[in-house]
Amino acid sequence: MQELYIKVPGTTDTSYKITIGSGLLPSVWPAVEAGFPKARLFLITDANIVAAGHLDTLLQGRDVPSYVIRPAGEPSKNIGTVVAIVEAMEKAYLGRDTAVLALGGGTVGDIGGFAAAIFKRGVPVVQIPTTTLAQADSAIGGKTGVDSSVSKNAFGAFWHPTAVFIDVAALRTLDKRQYRAGLVESVKHGLIASEEYFEFLERNLDAILARDPGVLETLASYNCAIKGRVVEEDPLEKNQRRILNYGHTIGHAVEAASDYTLLHGEAIAIGIIAAGLIEAELGLAEPGRLERVRTVLEKLGVPVKLPPNLAEDRLMDVMKHDKKAVDRWPRFVLLDRLGQVHQKDGQYAVPVSREIVEKVLEKLEG
Numbered sequence: 001m002q003e004l005y006i007k008v009p010g011t012t013d014t015s016y017k018i019t020i021g022s023g024l025l026p027s028v029w030p031a032v033e034a035g036f037p038k039a040r041l042f043l044i045t046d047a048n049i050v051a052a053g054h055l056d057t058l059l060q061g062r063d064v065p066s067y068v069i070r071p072a073g074e075p076s077k078n079i080g081t082v083v084a085i086v087e088a089m090e091k092a093y094l095g096r097d098t099a100v101l102a103l104g105g106g107t108v109g110d111i112g113g114f115a116a117a118i119f120k121r122g123v124p125v126v127q128i129p130t131t132t133l134a135q136a137d138s139a140i141g142g143k144t145g146v147d148s149s150v151s152k153n154a155f156g157a158f159w160h161p162t163a164v165f166i167d168v169a170a171l172r173t174l175d176k177r178q179y180r181a182g183l184v185e186s187v188k189h190g191l192i193a194s195e196e197y198f199e200f201l202e203r204n205l206d207a208i209l210a211r212d213p214g215v216l217e218t219l220a221s222y223n224c225a226i227k228g229r230v231v232e233e234d235p236l237e238k239n240q241r242r243i244l245n246y247g248h249t250i251g252h253a254v255e256a257a258s259d260y261t262l263l264h265g266e267a268i269a270i271g272i273i274a275a276g277l278i279e280a281e282l283g284l285a286e287p288g289r290l291e292r293v294r295t296v297l298e299k300l301g302v303p304v305k306l307p308p309n310l311a312e313d314r315l316m317d318v319m320k321h322d323k324k325a326v327d328r329w330p331r332f333v334l335l336d337r338l339g340q341v342h343q344k345d346g347q348y349a350v351p352v353s354r355e356i357v358e359k360v361l362e363k364l365e366g
């Protein structure tokens with residue numbers, strides 16, 4: 001078991017604990033009860049987590065007020081679900097002395113965190129992530145929210161967890177495609193912050209794909225340390241936090257232009273290769289770096305080229321609507337070298353011409 005502390009931004013001495021282990025779920029409830037001796041606990045999860053047996057493993061026969069999100073996944077990540085959760089909490093006579101536990105992937109964590117943020121002006125949330133994406137990314141950092149009919153995460157709040165429990169054994173039941181796609185954020189963490197971590201990933205890919213618990217614990221602690229440190233430095237995404245968007249400018253556009261038939265991590269894999277190609281155009285490439293990245297992503301079985309049916313003009317159009325666009329053109333996070341993000345005039349997100357992006361997209365065609 002490993003433990004990390006992350007300082008809550010804007011405060012001097014508040015931090016939250018991340019506990020990482022394999023087979024941790026049965027000990028989570030007593031740990032939360034000990035941490036919140038006076039609180040009443042409310043659990044939020046989704047139908048697939050229940051079916052996979054993780055709710056039973058967590059509760060060990062306890063009868064607790066809870067809300068099960070149905071159907072699981074993005075279609076339920078909307079304000080209607082949040083309303084239903086808040087009303088379920090009221091009907092259970094819960095008050096400001098409540099603590100919420102969110103057991104599931106990024107959708108449960110985002111919905112549960114947001115419900116906790118707004119219930120009676122905010123009650124603590126404990127994140128218990130169960131996907132590779134949530135354990136590496138969404139459970140830490142304090143971003144919570146749900147989608148509107150117009151855009152993703154239109155309703156949201158920064159609401160940091162009070163504690164995070166990462167049980168890598170819960171990943172065993174995750175389907176292969178989700179499992180692999182979620183690992184792309186781990187590759188991203190290595191690229192932006194730690195050559196040592198990237199090399200760890202290269203060396204241990206087979207064990208990672210075999211879901212080896214010991215290797216997955218180490219992977220989780222690298223992810224939490226890297227993302228935690230970035231968020232501590234720049235909680236509100238003024239500059240440095242943008243490095244977490246590596247591969248995401250083109251990646252998000254690919255995800256949207258595929259009408260979300262590509263999973264987030266799959267689209268980001270393409271975006272990471274695109275960033276590598278832009279680096280080559282700008283003279284930022286080190287010999288062999290892009291090939292190493294491509295090899296890791298190919299071994300993960302995620303796409304490294306654009307799907308054949310993706311219209312390039314649609315992609316360019318989506319990029320013009322990027323939420324961080326300046327003059328209707330986004331900025332890009334690029335690498336100087338493995339583990340080190342490029343900066344220009346102190347900024348981590350830098351301009352790249354349309355011509356270069358078009359050229360790179362052509363190279364990315366499958």
Ligand SMILES: NC(=O)c1ccc[n+]([C@@H]2O[C@H](COP(=O)([O-])OP(=O)(O)OC[C@H]3O[C@@H](n4cnc5c(N)ncnc54)[C@H](O)[C@@H]3O)[C@@H](O)[C@H]2O)c1
Pocket residue numbers: 046047048049052072073074077104105106107108110130131132133134137138139140141142143144152170171172173174175178182
């Ligand atoms: N808050 C943030 O900082 C942040 C960061 C990245 C992504 N996100 C959000 O995260 C969401 C995606 O998260 P995700 O990829 O975890 O998707 P998800 O929560 O939809 O989970 C994927 C699928 O796997 C199922 N599942 C989850 N854990 C399982 C397990 N252990 N065994 C079997 N099935 C399991 C879920 O029910 C779902 O069907 C998106 O909404 C995205 O916007 C948030």
Ligand SMILES: [Zn+2]
Pocket residue numbers: 185248264268
């Ligand atoms: Zn991402």
